Amino acid sequence: MRDRPLQGLSVVEGSAFVAAPSGGMTLAQLGADVIRFDQIGGGIDHKRWPLTENGASLYWNGLNKGKRSIALNLRDPEAQDLLSALIAKAGNFITNFPTKGWLDYGELSAQREDLVMVSIIGSHDGTTAVDYTVNCAIGYPNATGYPDDPRPVNNVVPAWDLMCGQMAALGLLAADRYRFQTGHGDLVTLALTDVALAAAGMLGGIAEAQINQTERPPIGNDLYGAYGTDFVTQDGRRVMVVAISPKQWRGLQEATGTAPQVQELASALGVDFSDEGERFLARDKLTQLFLPWFEKRTFLEVSKSLDDHGVCWGPYQSFMELVEEDERCSTKNPLFADLEQPGVGKHLVPGSPLAFSQIQDRGAATAPLLGEHTEQILSEDLGLTPTAIGALIDSGVVATI
Numbered sequence: 031m032r033d034r035p036l037q038g039l040s041v042v043e044g045s046a047f048v049a050a051p052s053g054g055m056t057l058a059q060l061g062a063d064v065i066r067f068d069q070i071g072g073g074i075d076h077k078r079w080p081l082t083e084n085g086a087s088l089y090w091n092g093l094n095k096g097k098r099s100i101a102l103n104l105r106d107p108e109a110q111d112l113l114s115a116l117i118a119k120a121g122n123f124i125t126n127f128p129t130k131g132w133l134d135y136g137e138l139s140a141q142r143e144d145l146v147m148v149s150i151i152g153s154h155d156g157t158t159a160v161d162y163t164v165n166c167a168i169g170y171p172n173a174t175g176y177p178d179d180p181r182p183v184n185n186v187v188p189a190w191d192l193m194c195g196q197m198a199a200l201g202l203l204a205a206d207r208y209r210f211q212t213g214h215g216d217l218v219t220l221a222l223t224d225v226a227l228a229a230a231g232m233l234g235g236i237a238e239a240q241i242n243q244t245e246r247p248p249i250g251n252d253l254y255g256a257y258g259t260d261f262v263t264q265d266g267r268r269v270m271v272v273a274i275s276p277k278q279w280r281g282l283q284e285a286t287g288t289a290p291q292v293q294e295l296a297s298a299l300g301v302d303f304s305d306e307g308e309r310f311l312a313r314d315k316l317t318q319l320f321l322p323w324f325e326k327r328t329f330l331e332v333s334k335s336l337d338d339h340g341v342c343w344g345p346y347q348s349f350m351e352l353v354e355e356d357e358r359c360s361t362k363n364p365l366f367a368d369l370e371q372p373g374v375g376k377h378l379v380p381g382s383p384l385a386f387s388q389i390q391d392r393g394a395a396t397a398p399l400l401g402e403h404t405e406q407i408l409s410e411d412l413g414l415t416p417t418a419i420g421a422l423i424d425s426g427v428v429a430t431i
Contacts, residue, residue, distance in 0.1 A: 033061060033389075034060055034061025034389055034391055034393060035060050035061055035386065035389065036057060036060040036061040036062040037061040037062075038061075039057065039061070039062040039063070039122065039206070040062070040063045040065075040119070040120035040121060040122060041054060041057055041058075041062050041063070041064045041065070041120055041122040041123070041124060041202070042064075042065050042066075042067065042113070042116055042117045042120045042122065042123050042124075043064055043065065043066045043067070043097065043123075043124050043125065044066075044067055044113075044123070044124075044125040044126075044127050044133070045066065045124070045125060045126050045127070046073050046074050046075040046126065046127075047074075047075050047078075047126070047160070047191065048093065048161065048188050048191035048192060048195065049126055049150050049161075049191045049192075049194040049195045049198065049222060050124055050125060050126040050150050050195065050198060051066070051075075051093040051094055051195070052093055052191070052192055052195030052196070053124055053148070053150075053194075053195035053196065053197075053198035053199040053202070054066060054094075054097060054124055054199075055093055055094060055095055055096060055097065055195075056195065056196060056199040056382070057124075057199050057202070057203075058095070058096035058097050058393065058395070059095075059096055059381050059382035059392070059393030059394075059395075060382055060384070060393060061393065063098070063120075064096070064097045064098070065097065065098045065099075065100060065116065065120070065403070065407060065411070066094060066097045066098070066099055066100075066398075067099075067100050067101075067102060067104075067113055067116075068099065068100075068101050068102075068400060068401075069101070069102070069103070069104050070101045070102065070103050070401070070426070070428075070429040071101075071400075071429075072090075072400055075087075075089070075090060076090050076400065077090070078090060082373075082374055082375075084373070086373045086374050088374065090397070091371055091374060091396075091397040092397070093397075094397040094398065095379060095394070095395045095396060095397045096393060096395035096396075096397075097397070097398055098398060098402070098403035098406070098407060099398035099399065099400055099401055099402050099403050099404070100116075100401065100403060100404045100407045100408075100428070101400050101401030101404055101428065101429040101430070102404075102427060102428045102429070103426055103427055103428070103429075106426075106427050107132075108422070108425075108427050109427050109428065110132040111132075112408070112412065112422075112427075112428070113132075114132060114137070114138060114141055115141065115412055116407065116411060116412060117138055117141075117142075117145070118138070118141035118142040118145065119411060119412070121142060121144065121145060121146060121215075122145075122146045122147075122202055122206065123138065123145065123146070123147045123148070124147075124148045124150075124198055124199075124202055125147070125148070125149060125150065126149075126150035126151070129147075129149045135147050135149070135217040139215060139217075142215070143215060144209050144213060144214060144215035145215040146202060146205040146206055146209055146215050146216055146218070147215075147216075147217050147218065148198050148201050148202045148205070148218045148220060149217065149218070149219050149220070150194060150198055150220050150221075150222065151219060151220070151221050151222070152164075152221065152222055152223065153221055153222070153223040153224075154221040154223065154224055159221075159222055159223050160191075160222070161188040161189070161190045161191040161222070162184065162188070164190050164222055164223050164226045165184055165185055165189070165190060165226070166182065166184065167223075168190075168226045168227070168230055168235075169230060169235055169239075169246070170185065170230075170235075171183055171184050171185070172245070172246075172248070173246040173247065173248055173249075173254075174248060175248040175250070176248055176250045177247060177248055177249065177250070179248075183248075190222055190225055190226045190229075191222070193225050193226075193229065194220060194222050194225045197220055197225055198220055201218040201220055202218070204218075205218050251270065252310075252313055253272055253274075253310070254310070255306065255307060255310050256272075256273070256274045256306040256307075256309060256310055257272075257273045257274075257279065257282075257306065257309035257310060257313055257316060258270065258271060258272035258273065258274070259271065259313065259317055260346070261317075261320065261321065261324035261325075261332075262324065262325070263324055263325070263327060263328055263329045263331075263332050264324075264325060264326060264327055264328050264329075265328045265329055267328075267329035267332075267345065267346070268345075268346040269324075269329070269332060269333075269336075269343050269344065269345050269346065270343060270344050270345075270346065271320075271336070271341060271342070271343045272342045272343065273309070273341070273342065274306060274342070275342075276304065277340060278340070278341060278342045279303070279304075279306075279309070281336075281339040281340040281341040282320070282336075282339070282341050284339045285323075285335045285336055285338070285339035285341055286319075286320050286323040286324075287323065288319050288320060288323070291319050292316065292319060295312065295315055295316065295319065296308075299312060299315075303316075329345070333345070353378070359378065360378070361378070364385065364392060365380050365381060365383060365392060365394075366378045366379065366380055366381075366394065367379050367381065367392075367394035369394065369395070369396050370396070371396045371397065372396065372399055373399065379394045379395070379396065380394060381393040381394035381395075399431045400431065401428075401429045401430050401431050402430075402431050404428050404429060404430045404431075405419055405430055408422070408428065
């Protein structure tokens with residue numbers, strides 16, 4: 031088996047919250063040596079919820095697995111000089127900090143002309159934005175929820191941040207390839223708002239508003255433009271059933287024994303349900319045909335029949351149900367390893383979702399303790415002597431665990 035694909039790539043990360051840390055972790059899981067720098071004592075995201083009983087942030091640990099950590103007094107010019115040298119040596123820098131002063135690309139590239147730097151900002155015009163202020167403005171919360179409740183519904187997953195992190199990792203690799211081809215570095219600027227706008231454009235939301243002059247309404251758990259909705263089983267479990275492809279649509283009818291009734295409905299309406307759009311328009315009537323079948327069967331009976339007929343479906347689960355009942359969220363899935371996280375305990379840790387045929391290691395790793403690698407980085411990466419490192423620690427420029 032060969033090394034992980036990004037073995038040998040060095041990256042420095044200056045970050046907080048989700049987008050930049052998730053981008054750095056994506057690179058680390060694929061084999062890059064990612065060094066995250068933080069303020070001594072931790073930055074603004076070091077104690078974000080969820081927390082363990084002893085106050086360790088599962089959020090911070092979850093987003094920083096596989097990285098090395100150096101802690102410095104970021105306001106100290108000497109610490110800034112050390113980080114500038116570290117960034118120059120690595121040649122790659124990803125950040126969502128304001129890129130001014132010592133973090134300006136011009137200042138940093140003065141030490142290395144071919145520096146690749148990815149700068150994550152809020153909006154393209156420089157105004158501040160976070161996932162939740164972007165999400166509310168992009169249209170999807172107004173189309174989420176139920177028709178009888180006019181309130182918009184936010185996505186509880188910071189989806190734009192996570193997507194932005196993946197784009198940041200991709201942008202760094204693209205600029206690194208450009209450097210390999212031309213010898214030139216680059217400053218890559220990525221606006222969180224642009225990530226969301228691009229997604230809305232890709233999925234037709236912007237064109238739908240412009241061309242059709244229509245607002246997409248909230249439709250509960252129904253699938254827009256095709257047939258998909260949720261059902262409650264006899265024993266109170268809820269499942270989501272989706273029938274997009276012809277095979278899935280046939281399977282649902284066969285599993286529920288409703289093919290004759292579905293054909294009768296199609297004839298009465300004068301439509302062809304092989305058209306997924308027609309299935310969407312008639313979704314309420316179709317659901318009434320399928321509903322009794324689900325109501326008369328237990329969750330186990332429903333799940334077996336749906337599986338036997340090739341229906342695409344999934345159970346609604348809480349986080350507790352996910353980890354206790356779903357084998358996909360276990361070490362039976364090569365994505366996960368059961369690791370001991372210092373200060374937290376033993377738990378499932380995901381590696382990269384990318385599975386390479388020639389690579390066994392998915393990059394699952396624990397997160398560092400804050401400042402765990404300070405001395406190692408100063409010594410091995412920057413070549414400082416033990417005496418110099420001791421002086422930096424004594425003066426409060428850097429800190430160790």
